[in-house]
Amino acid sequence: MIKICQDKPFEYGYNAITVMGEKEHDTMMDFGILRLKKDQKEVFFSENKERAFLMIKGEVALEWNGCKRIIKRESCFDYNPWVLHVPKCTEVKITGISDDSEINITSTTNDRNFNARLYSPDECASEERGKGTLNECSTRIVRTVFDYSNADYSNLVLGEVIDFPGKWSSYPPHHHPQPEIYFYKFYPENGYGFSQLGDRVEQVKNNYTIKILDDVSHPQVTAPGYAMYYIWVIRHIDKNPYKSPQYPIFESEHLWVNDKNAKIWPEK
Template sequence: MYRIRPTKEFDYGYNSITTIDEKEKNTMMDFGILKMKVNQVETDFEDKERAYLLIEGEAKLEWEENSCVIKRDSCFDDSPWVLHLPADVEVKITALKDDTEFAVTKTFNERKFDSRLYTPEECASEQRGKGTMKETSTRIVRTVFDYSNADYSNLVVGEVIDYPGKWSSYPPHHHPQPEIYYYRFYPENGYGFCQLGEDVVMVKHNDTVKVVDELSHPQTTAPGYAMYYLWVIRHVDGDPYITPTFEPEHLWVTKEDAKIWPDY
């Protein structure tokens, strides 16, 4: 299955969603949600590159000789904090608020690099699609790090905020590097759709979708509901993700004067 839907609310602790050793539709990444209650402590020391993205809540992070308290009230309104660690660096996380949640991505990477805590102010946030096709694909895209500012990483990490009834990851595009989408909705009973090549899957709150096999993957959300999704891409050895391949027959919609008839 490309879509993974939780059967219940996430438990406190680490909730594994995908693993690096899956035999089918392998993304080459471990991915899961770390849910914590106040004063809960989690430590991690692994031989993998890791990215801890705060979705919501407040926590104290401790790694190497560093310590920082981070807080995020809403993944819809606020840009993220992301702690990016190389292999064999220990991190200690202490929750300072109930239901603090992190999205955790891990992958193998033999390169040694400096740990870094990305602040919300350092996150590149842009409004894409604005001014074209009656704003039908206007959305907010946040890129925490990619090949341009972290070429030593095997990951790309970002977020998208979709306005109700609008499209994103548009025009349709594909790339050989595997990708993971993790979704949230406001209100939480909302839903949207993810196209995967010739197929379409419904996505709901806390769903995850794996994008592999170079499938095109545009998204849309239902009217009345805002859609958030975290996206993480795993570089392929010798072929890092830089730009996707857009389906040429749909690129015309990006032109400033694009319209389907004169008065529309």
């Protein structure tokens, strides 16, 4: 596990967090945060990489392939995301409308051509997992924007998780050989949580990033009083995509917690 700390606000412009092809701990993805102020314009183009632009907060104008849309998201905790997903050789222009906007940009190589798509909040698959088991200790909201089931042409899987205060997610512990990135936000922003990879545990805070490598399990928990949000993005491996039912692989010793009749204490 590699933790990347960001203890101050991001600078305006694009802030790279990970870069594809790093000599150590390579996730096979470019991953960063674009921060825009009002009327600031940024243009993105790649000859060989697909890109996903996930709106975290704010209001911006998007332009691509002759299309223009204004998108707005007041809170990543309360609303599903807008995501623009484009293939290689597609120019994307982004202009800030609100005083402060943040967009996550993930890129990876992909030789396949596909139609660019703007996913609306209504198209995001949102589900409440863990509900009704073990006093709701792992109840959370899981949002999946696209995966192998609806975008098998992509080399990425992209989604979000909302953790309620004091509760677990990515649980029961699971693992998969495909590299993954978690990027965190907390409400209130001075909150914190813990990320476990195998036997190692790291504290995570607002704007921190975790690289998940080496096929280790990775459950998460947030502190009481603080809601935790994180973006999760997985990079498919050639000839071994992240798809159901092969992945994720759950640790069998902990699967009993999914039983709605599971009890911590024996009945008297």
